[in-house]
Amino acid sequence: MAICDMCGNDYPRSMTITIGGEKNSGGVFDSFECAIAALAPRCGHCRCRIIGHGVESGCNIFCCAHCARAAGHDGLVDQAGHTDGGSGQWKVFDDSREGVVE
Known part of the structure; x- marks a missing residue:
């Protein structure tokens, strides 16, 4: 042990x-x-634990683009928006049937 x-x-x-x-x-x-x-690193602005990828600017890491901008790091976004051809709606993933053979 x-x-x-x-x-x-x-x-x-x-x-x-x-x-x-x-x-x-x-x-x-x-x-x-x-x-x-x-x-897990802490966000450079709100100090929450970053469990996902986070966003980086220089030597700083933030939980989201909003926190990065609030800390003075411009140019970071959380999403590309509708211009990327997306519908703007979330895709819901259902893995509850994963591996089920019918």
């Missing part, structure tokens, strides 16, 4: 995460919750 670097729990199904393949860059965690708390 391995001990979680975040909470200290000794857990038999812990995971080791590395960042960029660099040795000693991540840690050992008993859950994704602990890994996120320890490793």
Whole structure:
């Protein structure tokens, strides 16, 4: 068993995460919750944890383009808009039937 670097729990199904393949860059965690708390960067404006890709400007990372603009980083957008040929409506993905053979 391995001990979680975040909470200290000794857990038999812990995971080791590395960042960029660099040795000693991540840690050992008993859950994704602990890994996120320890490793996810914070938005340069609102300070929330960035769990997705985020947006980057220079050496800064933000949770969304709105926060980047609020911090003075112009030119970033969250969506391309209708000019890209999209309908402007969200596509809903239904994976509840994934792998079902009829």
